[in-house]
Amino acid sequence: MATEMFDLRLYVAGQTPKAVRAFANLRKICDEHLAGRYQIEVIDLVDNPALGRGDQILALPTLVRRLPTPIKKIIGDLSNTERVLVGLDLRPRRTSA
Amino acid sequence: MARNTVEKSEIGKAPTGIAGLDEITFGGIPAGRPTLVSGGPGSGKTLLGVSFLVNGAQSFAEPGVLLTFEENAEELANDVRSLGYDLNKLVEQKKLLVDYVHVDRAEIEETGEYDLEGLFVRLDHAIKQIGAKRVMLDTIETLFGGLKDDGILRAELRRLFRWLRDRQITTIVTAERGERMFTRQGLEEYITDAVISLDHRVHEQISTRRIRVVKYRGSHHGTNEYPFLIDRDGITVLPVTSLLLEHTAPEERISSGLVALDNMLGGRGFYRGSTVLLSGTAGTGKTTLAAHFVEAACARGEKCLYFLFEESPQQMLRNMRSAGVDLAKWVDRGLLQFHADRPNRHGLETHLLTMHHTVEIFDPDVVIMDPITNLLAVGTTTDVRSMLTRVIDFLKTRGITAMFTSLATNDDSLEKTETLISSLMDTWILTAVEQEGIKRSRFIYVLKSRGMPHSDEVHSFRFTDRGILIQSMRGVPASGKSAATPPKRKQRAKRVARGGK
Numbered sequence: 001m002a003t004e005m006f007d008l009r010l011y012v013a014g015q016t017p018k019a020v021r022a023f024a025n026l027r028k029i030c031d032e033h034l035a036g037r038y039q040i041e042v043i044d045l046v047d048n049p050a051l052g053r054g055d056q057i058l059a060l061p062t063l064v065r066r067l068p069t070p071i072k073k074i075i076g077d078l079s080n081t082e083r084v085l086v087g088l089d090l091r092p093r094r095t096s097a
Numbered sequence: 098m099a100r101n102t103v104e105k106s107e108i109g110k111a112p113t114g115i116a117g118l119d120e121i122t123f124g125g126i127p128a129g130r131p132t133l134v135s136g137g138p139g140s141g142k143t144l145l146g147v148s149f150l151v152n153g154a155q156s157f158a159e160p161g162v163l164l165t166f167e168e169n170a171e172e173l174a175n176d177v178r179s180l181g182y183d184l185n186k187l188v189e190q191k192k193l194l195v196d197y198v199h200v201d202r203a204e205i206e207e208t209g210e211y212d213l214e215g216l217f218v219r220l221d222h223a224i225k226q227i228g229a230k231r232v233m234l235d236t237i238e239t240l241f242g243g244l245k246d247d248g249i250l251r252a253e254l255r256r257l258f259r260w261l262r263d264r265q266i267t268t269i270v271t272a273e274r275g276e277r278m279f280t281r282q283g284l285e286e287y288i289t290d291a292v293i294s295l296d297h298r299v300h301e302q303i304s305t306r307r308i309r310v311v312k313y314r315g316s317h318h319g320t321n322e323y324p325f326l327i328d329r330d331g332i333t334v335l336p337v338t339s340l341l342l343e344h345t346a347p348e349e350r351i352s353s354g355l356v357a358l359d360n361m362l363g364g365r366g367f368y369r370g371s372t373v374l375l376s377g378t379a380g381t382g383k384t385t386l387a388a389h390f391v392e393a394a395c396a397r398g399e400k401c402l403y404f405l406f407e408e409s410p411q412q413m414l415r416n417m418r419s420a421g422v423d424l425a426k427w428v429d430r431g432l433l434q435f436h437a438d439r440p441n442r443h444g445l446e447t448h449l450l451t452m453h454h455t456v457e458i459f460d461p462d463v464v465i466m467d468p469i470t471n472l473l474a475v476g477t478t479t480d481v482r483s484m485l486t487r488v489i490d491f492l493k494t495r496g497i498t499a500m501f502t503s504l505a506t507n508d509d510s511l512e513k514t515e516t517l518i519s520s521l522m523d524t525w526i527l528t529a530v531e532q533e534g535i536k537r538s539r540f541i542y543v544l545k546s547r548g549m550p551h552s553d554e555v556h557s558f559r560f561t562d563r564g565i566l567i568q569s570m571r572g573v574p575a576s577g578k579s580a581a582t583p584p585k586r587k588q589r590a591k592r593v594a595r596g597g598k
Contacts, residue, residue, distance in 0.1 A: 013214045022209075045215065049222035056199045057215040059244065075208035075244075087206030 007067035129265035136295030152190025154192035256393025276421030324446035354389030357567035377528030399462035410435035
């Protein structure tokens, strides 16, 4: 389990403050919890508008966990680390969350 | 002139191409702006929006984007295919683009600030791909179930409608009716240009769909509730009161199918485009008279549409064949079409719409409704009269000659109806039966016929193996009181007609 690769995609639209913040937060979380077993692909919908459809992107920024399956989505600037870890299934979901 | 200036100062309109809706909105929905279409489940919101897109793409060179939050594209295409729309074909021709937006709350975790720019990017991309001028959002309120932050959602929807307005995109936004509001989430607060409300009521197991333009900023619009119909040809809205007495009065005369009856009508039969009421008690040959009229019209190569409210077409054809009028050949040649319907299957409005619709498609020269009295089963006298007024206006506008049969009884309410509707008719013919000993004699009489000299004699008639034979009673030795005293009913009707004039 611990060696599973995390294939992550971060969808943004331009270098907005939220996008920049989300990427920084994501890097930090990954380095701390998934060191050596993750890859992040940043997709800017301004350059590739057609890609939003495939992953059903609506809100931005959206982080998509493509692997391991099942696909998970986390929207927002990822400022709440606990919620991100829960969203990535790295922490058990707590009822009080 | 003053009217023209008013029209000009009005905002631009985008025709929906939906029969009747463009009439009650005087041209369509606001061009380049969003319109809210609200209604309960199954009220026809999606179909209205899809019709707007399909018609835009096919008839007005305005490609459209359908952003659906409800069904997936395949399900939607299947749903509307039954109504004659081929979405896939339009998609292939790049006249339509369907994007299915799926939000599953269970799949999404929210953390921190976000916006709906992804939706904007997708919509913008779709619009640019096909050069769309029209957009439908169906049903965007679904997002409230998918995202937790209502505040963000509201701000973003407000931005979205502004964004669409800035791009001059004519948009239909569908929404589920809320308890006290037109939408569950109060979208009417953001879409203030036009609001259309749809309703599907079932009263005493009779269903009627209604449409109302609740609001239309900067434009006249019909404020009534209008009935509408959804069938295999899409949506038809019927403007109830928009018809004026403007139909032409043709001079042409057409045969009733019986020389003797033509003779009673100034020698030349009915006026084309006029309305004829045939009334009489049960078994007096009303349908047979109508069949003669149909036979004559079809023989001239004209098209007849026959509405049956009592019998099935097969039953009617069989009965007429045995009476010596074979109409089946005209059905085979496509000149005669039947439309049989139980009166109590729908409300009057729906009947009216169905008639309009059927007439528009078949485009007949002659229309028969047999018997109109059966419609009383679904409405009050006033309703039936108002409906017939509209039917007659419609038929006259199209120059169609119409014949209505009416079953007279001794029931007072029916009698009253007949009096009320007879004023709508140009020609009123009565048939009656009188029994004397073991012999039943039949009589026919032209009570009135506008714009022509007509016989005021009571004629007798009988059934032969070649239909009805009418004979003058003049010179016939008065075998009894019949000739001298016409049947009671005729006298009464005559009195009524005089009093009504």
